[in-house]
Amino acid sequence: MHSLIQLSIAVLLLPLLSFVILIFFNRRLPRRGDFVGVGILGTTFGLSAYIFWVVIVQHYDPAFRVAWDFTWIDFGNVPGVGPLVIKMGIVIDNLTAIMLTMVTLISFLVHLYSTGYMKGDKHYGRFFAYLGIFTFSMLGIVLADNLFAIYIFWELVGLSSYLLIGFFFEKESAADAQKKAFLANRVGDIGMWLGILILYSQFHTFSYHEIFGHLAAGEFGMSHEWLTAAGILLFMGCVGKSAQFPLHVWLPDAMEGPTPVSALIHAATMVAAGVYFVARIFVLLTPEALYVISFVGAFTAFMAATIAITQHDIKRVLAYSTVSQLGYMVLGLGVGAYSAAIFHLVTHAFFKACLFLGSGAIIHAMHHEQDMRWMGGLRKNMPWTFVTFTVATLALAGLPLSSGFMSKDAILAGAIGFAQAEGGGIYYLVPFLGFISALMTAFYMGRQIWLVFFGESRTHLKPVDPDDHHAAHAHGGEHHGVHEVSWNMRLPLVILAALSVFVVYSPDPLDGGKGWFMHMIQTPETVVGETAHAEPALHMEVVEEVAALGGVQEAVGEHATAAMHTESHTYADPRQAEIGHLSHAAHNQAIMISSIMVALGIALALLFYVFRIFDPERTARAIRPLYLLSFNKWYWDEIYNATVIKGSLVIARFLSWFDANIIDGIVNGVATLTRKFAFASGNFDRYAVDGMVNFTAFFVNTSGAFMRKLQTGKVQTYVVMVILALFGYFVYYFTQLVY
């Protein structure tokens, strides 16, 4: 076994150990065992960092890959299925190494942060236990080398998110939110499982590597449409976990969990799992599946951004921005900007974790006030939080010199390349929605920063709610008692903010492509054929166009033409090559447009909230329908209530009626019949059978009594009987003689 594999097994199992220790013994340990969680996660991060060092820094090879597996369950030859062997294994490549480090670092920082944030909670110890199993599940997804294993950990992530979102389960809204999250995820998971089964039915293996190998060899026995369906079904898992439209509704409600959990869910673990999974299976996605993915991503990014503009809750704005950014990543994968999407996944993880932890610090300092309307002026009270939050905001908005700028622009460049490669038209919608979302992102983040940190304190403006004792506590004009949080909450903020700066990823602030990250994560070659997409004329045209742009090598043209002539399943996918080169060419264009968009967004935010040229409330009234649409989250909850939930309830009620009347009727009918039959049988037993038995007894009894009388015991009586018998015999004998 490779030493890296051994290390990664330790990385995987340590958080589980933390969970086991804390769930059973937290009450017996000093400080409820928080040092166990933090210590173990620190160790885990150390090991991951070492793996990162070996894989990324020492090897520095885009094709690096170490794998190991063992047979877990061997069912032998199952009738109707064929040989069924389930293997478990670990694969370590650059993507794994980066994800491992990211997940463990953020999880470690969240653990550390929680020692401050959750202090005094009555389930303090259990919180760390849940964080442990959450991290374990996510690491399992990252390390798994086959679809079966990833599905197991996928469900474990669902479970642990359920536990953490409903951590304050005494609150009804939290209990509802956890159920909603779990159910929404289940919908996606069913699709994912069907997708896994389609692939399994063809190849009889769950392993990525083997599936890709078979696909590349053209061994997929079903039609191209089935492969597309498999890709889209697998993507459904991502739609659930990564909160894409139409299953995005759970994520904003997941804000009911404690804020450190929000940071973990929204940055490193849960939502990243979906994007990571699509990246893992990227090579088997057909162009048709990729169209679906790109449009879903673009629409999600746009819709969530419009909602984020009008929300008042500080965490809700961030939640919708997460949905929106996840839309970007999915869009990136859909348009084939693979490395850019992963890049955005990682950069987003850091700055979004920073934003959530920052908002947690604010909420903590404001005594659980989450409404931005009653904040303001916090920059003086909380300088550390202010600076780190602002850095992360700049990254999220995509300002130059930040990490988010590089990754987002790489995705947008990919989107432009995609639209050009597909020949424009409707495909331009994808980059268009992307840019519009970038504008809105800048706007709502500017709004948030301003409402929270600038201006004067507005705590006293909050309408007094007699039920809310926090409000009474926070009253008094100035931020009474609002001050900077302790070091263990500040340190994670600083580290995460530092990771949101461009130098970590690339020396050139304008081009992430020059950094180590984009070098290490390169778009893998697709394993599916071009059967549906192959239109030679278009290809030639595009290749010429690309050549005209000047950024093309001869090789690409050759590959494209070779692929077209043979029409075989080929590694060198001309479509990917086109998009790649068009994206490269579109890079500067993307930077320009997106910078303009970001500038516009920030300018709008300034106009609305700083210079007060437009009054937000009057504007809201002027465009009331649009405002209401955004404020009520496009009414998705209401739509789902009216359709899916009502529908389910109607079906449930019908089934309940069916159960109560038909099924129970049948059961009761059977019971009545049985009862009747039992009575009949009982009566038969009582009268017929018992009657016969009793009659026998009676007969024996009476005949016995009669015979008994004959037995007088007197010799003479017997003599008489003998004589009579003899006499009788003689009479009989002689009558016989006569006749």
Add this chain to the structure above:
Amino acid sequence: MEQLTTIGINHYLTISAILFSLGLYAVMTRKNAIVVLMGVELILNAANINFLAFSHYNGGMEGVMISLFVIVLAAAEAAVALAIIINIYKIFKSVDVSSIDSMKE
């Protein structure tokens, strides 16, 4: 008429039947065990008369032989029976056969 005056086999058989009936009557009705035993002797002797009569009119000696046998048998029987009666008397202090009904139980 001749049949009544001349002694023939019918006379013997009639005597034998009367004797048998008297013996049977004694066995069935008498209470004293000794008398019952005497009734048995009568029956045996009735049988003897039958044997001798048939033997005489048949011209063989088998009947005579068997009747001698019966006399011997009767003697032995009387001895055994009397011994039984003595024992009965020892147990029940009575030789009344109608009162001895312990076989009933």
